[in-house]
Amino acid sequence: MKHVIDSQGGNHDKEWKEKKKAISCALVAVMSVGLAACGTTSYDFKVSYDGIKTGDVSSKISVHDPSILKADGEYYIFGSHMSAAKSSDLLNWEKVADGYSKKKKSCIRTDI
Numbered sequence: 001m002k003h004v005i006d007s008q009g010g011n012h013d014k015e016w017k018e019k020k021k022a023i024s025c026a027l028v029a030v031m032s033v034g035l036a037a038c039g040t041t042s043y044d045f046k047v048s049y050d051g052i053k054t055g056d057v058s059s060k061i062s063v064h065d066p067s068i069l070k071a072d073g074e075y076y077i078f079g080s081h082m083s084a085a086k087s088s089d090l091l092n093w094e095k096v097a098d099g100y101s102k103k104k105k106s107c108i109r110t111d112i
Contacts, residue, residue: 059093061085 063079070076075087076096084097 059085059087059091061093061095 061077061083063077063081063083063085065080066077067079068075068077073088075090076084077087077093078084079099082097082099083095085093085095087093
């Protein structure tokens with residue numbers, strides 16, 4: 001950085017450094033007060049499940065990334081891992097495909 005002296009003999013570099021120092025100190029002070037205020041508030045994130053009815057809806061069917069289709073009064077669920085199931089009430093499911101099977105030849109991959 002060049003050392004600048006004006007025509008009256010003033011030192012602009014020194015003045016600028018002093019201003020930067022004062023601004024930096026003021027910013028640190030303001031940020032410290034702001035951060036100190038953040039730590040004084042506490043929150044209670046407890047959730048009460050009292051009065052909420054629950055039930056077992058496990059169908060023992062696992063389908064990843066499901067898509068559901070309704071056809072002829074039956075619901076069909078298809079997954080990205082090639083598993084599928086069907087249901088008439090969306091609660092009770094019957095497996096109709098189990099994904100890739102080593103017993104059967106796949107039309108997608110012939111080495112399985």
